[in-house]
Amino acid sequence: MGGKFLEMDLADLIDTDDDETLKIRNLVMNEGLTSNQVLLKHPELLHRHRDVDRMYQAQQSRVGRGYRKDLEVHYLYGLPGVGKTHMVYNSVDDMDTIYRVSDYEHPFDEYSNEPVLLLDEFSGQMKFETFLQAIDIYPTRLSARYHNKRANWHVVWLVSNLSLKKLPWYSSSAVSKAQWNALCRRLTSYRRMELDRTLTDLELPVYSLAEVFAEDSDLAAHPSLCS
Structure with a gap:
C-alpha cells in the first residue's frame, strides 16, 4: 500500500x-x-x-519558518578516546534528541528533526558549502536521498581529533580566507578536551582583514562584503 x-x-x-x-x-x-x-x-x-x-x-x-537565532555551534577536539562524544551525550537529558552523523556520504538521510546535531569524528568530510548551510541560523533544506530535509536543530556539536587549523579547508585554495572567517563567526565555542577531560577555551584562528583583502581585490575595494 x-x-x-x-x-x-x-x-x-x-x-x-x-x-x-x-x-x-x-x-x-x-x-x-x-x-x-x-x-x-x-x-x-x-x-x-x-x-x-x-x-x-x-x-x-x-x-519553524523563522531563523534560528538561538543556534549554538560548538567545536570540540582532542585525542581519540579522551571522551569527547561521551561528554556530548551526557549534556542532554534524552539521547534520542541527538542526531549523530558518522557516515558522511549521505549524512542527513535518517534525520528526523532531532534538536541536536552531532557531527562525530569530523575532519572536513562534507562539502564546505553544505557545512556552512548546516550551521547557518537561516532556514535551510539539506539534500537527502529520499527527500530533502529541513534543518531544525538548535545545537550543533562538531567533535573531531583535529584542531580547526588542521581541517583541509584551512589554507586551501578552494576556500577563501573570507569564507574561512565566515565559518569561524558561526562558532559559539572552540575548545580542546585534555587528557583529564577538562576543557580549554581556544581563540578562533581567523584571518586578519589585511590578509583577506590581500587575497581578494574585490573585497579590498568593498570592505563591507566582509561584515
Whole structure:
C-alpha cells in the first residue's frame, strides 16, 4: 500500500482521506508526534515511514519558518578516546534528541528533526558549502536521498581529533580566507578536551582583514562584503 503514495505530491498526500493517511495526519499535525514517535507507537505504519516523515517535515516547515537565532555551534577536539562524544551525550537529558552523523556520504538521510546535531569524528568530510548551510541560523533544506530535509536543530556539536587549523579547508585554495572567517563567526565555542577531560577555551584562528583583502581585490575595494 505504501507504494501507492510514494510518488504523490505532498499537497495531495495532505489532502488524501484514506484511513491510514488520516491517522498519520492526526498523529503528526494534531497530536504533535515526531516521525520516530509515530512509528514506535504505531508499528502498523512502518510501511508508510516515508509518508510519515514527509508529513512531519511539512508540519515543521509550518511552525519553524523563522531563523534560528538561538543556534549554538560548538567545536570540540582532542585525542581519540579522551571522551569527547561521551561528554556530548551526557549534556542532554534524552539521547534520542541527538542526531549523530558518522557516515558522511549521505549524512542527513535518517534525520528526523532531532534538536541536536552531532557531527562525530569530523575532519572536513562534507562539502564546505553544505557545512556552512548546516550551521547557518537561516532556514535551510539539506539534500537527502529520499527527500530533502529541513534543518531544525538548535545545537550543533562538531567533535573531531583535529584542531580547526588542521581541517583541509584551512589554507586551501578552494576556500577563501573570507569564507574561512565566515565559518569561524558561526562558532559559539572552540575548545580542546585534555587528557583529564577538562576543557580549554581556544581563540578562533581567523584571518586578519589585511590578509583577506590581500587575497581578494574585490573585497579590498568593498570592505563591507566582509561584515
